Amino acid sequence: MIKRxxxxxxxxxxxxxxxxLHAQWKQLNxxxxxxxxxxxxxxxxEFAGTFAGTYRSTDGGQSWTNVSGDFTNCxxxxxxxxxxxxxxxxxxxxxxxxxxxxxxxxxxxxxEHIVVKDSVIYAGGGGLFRSTDDGRSWATxxxxxxxxxxxxxxxVGNDLFAATGAGVVKSTDGGxxxxxxxxxxxxxxxxxxxxxxxxxxxxxxxxxxxRSTDGGDxxxxxxxxDSMYSGTVFSIVMDSNDSYMGTENGVxxxxxxxxxxxxxxxxxxxxxxxxxxxxxxxxxxxxxxNGVYASTDNGKHWRYAANGIVGSHVTSxxxxxxxxxxxxxxxxxxxxxxxxxTWLADTSLKEDPGVINEVTxxxxxxxxxxxxxxxxxxxxxxxxxxxxxxxxxxxQSGANLxxxxxxxxYSTDFGRT
Numbered sequence: 001m002i003k004r005x006x007x008x009x010x011x012x013x014x015x016x017x018x019x020x021l022h023a024q025w026k027q028l029n030x031x032x033x034x035x036x037x038x039x040x041x042x043x044x045x046e047f048a049g050t051f052a053g054t055y056r057s058t059d060g061g062q063s064w065t066n067v068s069g070d071f072t073n074c075x076x077x078x079x080x081x082x083x084x085x086x087x088x089x090x091x092x093x094x095x096x097x098x099x100x101x102x103x104x105x106x107x108x109x110x111x112e113h114i115v116v117k118d119s120v121i122y123a124g125g126g127g128l129f130r131s132t133d134d135g136r137s138w139a140t141x142x143x144x145x146x147x148x149x150x151x152x153x154x155x156v157g158n159d160l161f162a163a164t165g166a167g168v169v170k171s172t173d174g175g176x177x178x179x180x181x182x183x184x185x186x187x188x189x190x191x192x193x194x195x196x197x198x199x200x201x202x203x204x205x206x207x208x209x210x211r212s213t214d215g216g217d218x219x220x221x222x223x224x225x226d227s228m229y230s231g232t233v234f235s236i237v238m239d240s241n242d243s244y245m246g247t248e249n250g251v252x253x254x255x256x257x258x259x260x261x262x263x264x265x266x267x268x269x270x271x272x273x274x275x276x277x278x279x280x281x282x283x284x285x286x287x288x289x290n291g292v293y294a295s296t297d298n299g300k301h302w303r304y305a306a307n308g309i310v311g312s313h314v315t316s317x318x319x320x321x322x323x324x325x326x327x328x329x330x331x332x333x334x335x336x337x338x339x340x341x342t343w344l345a346d347t348s349l350k351e352d353p354g355v356i357n358e359v360t361x362x363x364x365x366x367x368x369x370x371x372x373x374x375x376x377x378x379x380x381x382x383x384x385x386x387x388x389x390x391x392x393x394x395x396q397s398g399a400n401l402x403x404x405x406x407x408x409x410y411s412t413d414f415g416r417t
Contacts, residue, residue, distance in 0.1 A: 036286040036309065040075035041279040042082060045096055047075045048292055050309060054084065056097050061284060061294045061305030068100045073112040078121060083135060085111030090123050092135050104131075107138045113153040115160070122175060124150030124162060130175055144169060144178030152194035156201055156215050163191035168203055170216060183219040184210060195236040195243075200257045204233030204245060211258045222259055237276045242298060244283060246273030251285055253299050267302035268293055316358040318366075323380055325359045325366055333359065333368060335381050346381050354390075362396045365414065369394045374403065376415055387415040 038049035046057040048064065049072035055064040070091060072084040084091040084100065089107035091100040109126035116122075121131045122141075128150050129138040145164070152163030160171040161181065168191055170181040184203070191205040199215040212219045235246035243254040245261070251273050253264040268285065277284045283295040284305065291306030316327040324336045326343070333346040333356060354372035361367075368375040374387040374394065391403040401411045411417060 036275070036291050036306065037071070038073050038075070038275045039277045039284045039286045039292055041277045041282070041284065042075060042077045042097070046277070046284065047072070047084070047097060048286065048306075048309060049073055049075075049084070049086075052309070054097075054100070055309050057308075060282065060296075061292055062307065064306070064308035067098055070100065073110070073125070074114055076114045076116060078116045078134070081134065083114055083116075083121065085114050085123055085125060090114065090121075090131075090135050090138070103135045104137055113150065115153050115155050117155055117158075117160075117174070120174065122153060122160065124153040126150075128153075128162065128175070141175050141178075143176060144171075151190075151192050152203070154194045154196045154201070156196045156199065159216065161194050161196070161201060161203075161216060163194040163203055163205075165190050167191060168194065168210075181216055181219075183212075183217070192232065192234050193236050195238050197238040197240065197243075197257075200238070202236045202238065202243060202245070202258045204236050204247075206232045209233050209236070209245065209258065213257065222261065234272065234274045235276045237278045239278055242278075244276050244278060244299065246276050246285060248272055251276070251283075251299055264298060265295065265300040265302060268295075316356075316360075318359050318361045320361045320363075323361070325361065325368075325381065327356045327359050327368075332356070333381070337380075348377075348381055349375060349384055357392045358394060360394050362401070367394050367401075367415070369403070374415060389415075 035051045036048050040047045044058060046061050048055040051071055053066050054068035054070060054072045056067045057064045070086045072086045072091065074085040076083050080094065082093045082097050087110045089102060089104065089109065090111055092103050093100050107129060111123045111125040113124045114121060119132060121135060123129045123138070126149060128141040128145050130141055131138045149165050150162050154161050160175055162169050167189065168181040168184040169178045171178045189206055191203055193204040195202050199213060201212040201216055203210045210219050210221055233245050233247050237244050241255065243258050245252050250263060250268055252261040254261045272287055273285045275286045281296060281298055283299050285293050291309055293302045294305035295302045318325055322337055322339050324340045326334045328334055333349060334343045335346050336343045349368065354370045356368060356370050358369040359366065364378055366377045366381055369391045371390050374389050374391055375384045376387055377384045389403055389409060391405045393404045395402050399412065401415055403409045
């Protein structure tokens with residue numbers, strides 16, 4: 001009999017690296033590869049930031065090695081060193097990303113973007129920070145920065161531009177003072193990213209993109225965007241020839257500095273592309289639940305490139321006998337009938353259940369606890385009955401069930417009342 005397990009914190013099943021010390025454990029890969037949040041190319045090395053840690057590849061993404069258990073958001077090179085933003089500050093590697101240290105543990109903010117200007121490093125995320133000693137210490141920058149996240153950071157000449165939760169802001173004095181970038185006032189909404197090449201700047205936001213070709217003095221809205229793409233832009237990368245953006249509808253390409261856009265290729269079976277990286281003609285794209293894809297012809301064709309990136313973002317798991325159920329990413333239910341060796345997505349919850357907070361097996365019944373209600377199945381998840389009580393957790397207490405949301409509820413008839 002498998003012990004029933006209640007998991008109330010994020011469980012990362014990426015324990016393969018400890019197998020020599022803990023031979024009694026076996027890694028179970030639930031559903032799909034670990035969720036990949038970021039991808040970057042530095043020299044001839046690729047990096048991927050996932051919920052299962054940081055991965056490194058030296059063969060164009062054909063294979064990956066886990067080099068850190070830390071969830072990283074971005075990567076940048078400064079001299080011989082590589083810096084990575086992670087959920088608790090900035091990490092540093094002196095050996096091309098094989099090993100990592102945290103040089104200043106007093107910086108505990110989530111860092112999503114890093115840029116380097118001469119000897120100065122700027123890091124943005126939960127706030128904006130600056131280091132002049134290779135990351136050993138950081139100072140907070142606040143003047144003119146609205147409260148909220150820094151979602152993008154880029155240098156254009158000597159000027160800094162930041163994409164924030166309240167629009168685009170600009171600094172002309174090394175980050176000491178900030179103000180709303182002239183001409184972007186109508187884009188005072190949540191901006192997700194900013195990228196630049198020479199004097200062309202592209203900003204992605206919930207309504208598409210805005211573009212400047214004169215270093216941020218004036219801005220325009222590319223006319224093609226209404227027909228070519230719609231909705232949110234999550235990421236943008238630019239090089240001397242092309243510009244790419246990751247959107248709700250996949251990857252878009254522009255060969256004229258962002259004036260016009262089109263979908264270049266086939267074989268990318270994902271929609272929401274959160275991160276992009278480009279090196280010559282090689283292009284890498286990540287989505288939240290499908291891993292990494294790579295293209296060697298400017299996005300015309302894509303191949304799956306997440307082999308070796310394993311470990312799933314599992315928030316709850318429970319089982320009885322050989323039957324095990326797991327919640328993946330808070331919105332997907334997976335089931336296994338062979339003690340977790342193989343998994344299938346459970347599609348029997350046909351209506352949208354909301355956020356799945358927990359799965360728990362009590363006797364012959366499987367309960368899925370969601371923000372929309374509790375679902376119960378007595379046939380191993382083939383069919384479900386709805387119990388109209390949104391909840392965060394469910395446990396058995398004697399002959400009763402106890403559910404929690406903002407209050408505690410109990411049931412003496414298996415959740416019917």
